[in-house]
Amino acid sequence: MTWVSLFGAAMRALPLILLLALLPLAAEEHPAPVSKVKAQAKVTPAPLAHPAAPAEPGPDTPKAALAELSAGNARFVAGKRVRTLDTSHDAAMRAALVKGQAPFAVVVTCSDSRVPDALLFDQEAGRLFTIREAGNAPDLQGLASAEYAVEHLGSKVIVVMGHTSCGAVKAVREANGKPLPGNLWALQAGMAGLLESTPQDPNEDAAAHIAHLEEANARRQAQALLDRSAILRDLSSADKISVVPALYNLASGKVQFFKAVAAAAPPQAHH
Numbered sequence: 214m215t216w217v218s219l220f221g222a223a224m225r226a227l228p229l230i231l232l233l234a235l236l237p238l239a240a241e242e243h244p245a246p247v248s249k250v251k252a253q254a255k256v257t258p259a260p261l262a263h264p265a266a267p268a269e270p271g272p273d274t275p276k277a278a279l280a281e282l283s284a285g286n287a288r289f290v291a292g293k294r295v296r297t298l299d300t301s302h303d304a305a306m307r308a309a310l311v312k313g314q315a316p317f318a319v320v321v322t323c324s325d326s327r328v329p330d331a332l333l334f335d336q337e338a339g340r341l342f343t344i345r346e347a348g349n350a351p352d353l354q355g356l357a358s359a360e361y362a363v364e365h366l367g368s369k370v371i372v373v374m375g376h377t378s379c380g381a382v383k384a385v386r387e388a389n390g391k392p393l394p395g396n397l398w399a400l401q402a403g404m405a406g407l408l409e410s411t412p413q414d415p416n417e418d419a420a421a422h423i424a425h426l427e428e429a430n431a432r433r434q435a436q437a438l439l440d441r442s443a444i445l446r447d448l449s450s451a452d453k454i455s456v457v458p459a460l461y462n463l464a465s466g467k468v469q470f471f472k473a474v475a476a477a478a479p480p481q482a483h484h
């Protein structure tokens with residue numbers, strides 16, 4: 214055996230040797246999160262083809278749509294993304310999506326760069342219809358976008374998702390009613406009534422108060438969608454869609470879903 218052929222044989226065996234050396238590491242890396250997520254998940258995730266089929270139809274009820282978001286987030290938290298990890302179907306996915314879109318969920322969230330909605334719900338192109346504005350406080354175009362998605366594209370759930378460490382909420386809190394510079398006053402207008410609705414408890418510090426405001430803002434913005442839109446209100450009352458407030462935790466990656474909001478009772482008719 215020459216040095217050249219010996220070297221060649223060693224190089225051929227190298228990947229196998231490396232693989233064998235790394236296997237124990239890989240096996241030990243994520244044992245706890247997986248079982249934890251399985252134990253916590255009470256939802257029934259939609260069946261998942263692996264790799265995900267391009268332009269696979271999404272869940273067709275509000276409950277199933279929420280379960281799919283929840284399952285996707287559990288995959289993200291566990292470091293086990295599937296739908297946004299496999300790139301082998303990208304070209305087929307694009308080709309399928311040219312023909313149209315049927316996003317099963319609308320995500321109304323903050324523009325914050327640390328809230329990558331597609332990744333944290335592990336959903337590829339064509340599955341989420343996203344409306345992003347600082348403070349997840351949609352303006353009129355945001356509202357129109359949500360109406361378009363549920364009316365014309367058939368989305369089944371609207372998730373209004375705030376997040377921890379939200380700079381927009383913090384800025385509005387610190388301004389405390391004084392106008393912010395430039396066009397930032399619009400953020401305050403979008404969150405009008407938030408500070409009054411959730412005053413600081415004497416026993417809580419600024420960070421705890423901000424955390425309360427972030428959750429309250431998600432709940433209030435979700436309610437405001439129904440209050441401002443007859444289209445969303447009617448679909449929600451008929452159980453065709455649900456509007457769900459949520460909060461994304463930057464540290465854990467976990468999305469906490471709150472109870473769906475309901476349309477306020479119509480005013481009593483005069484007799």
Ligand SMILES: [Zn+2]
Nearest residue numbers: 323325379380
């Ligand atoms: Zn934010």
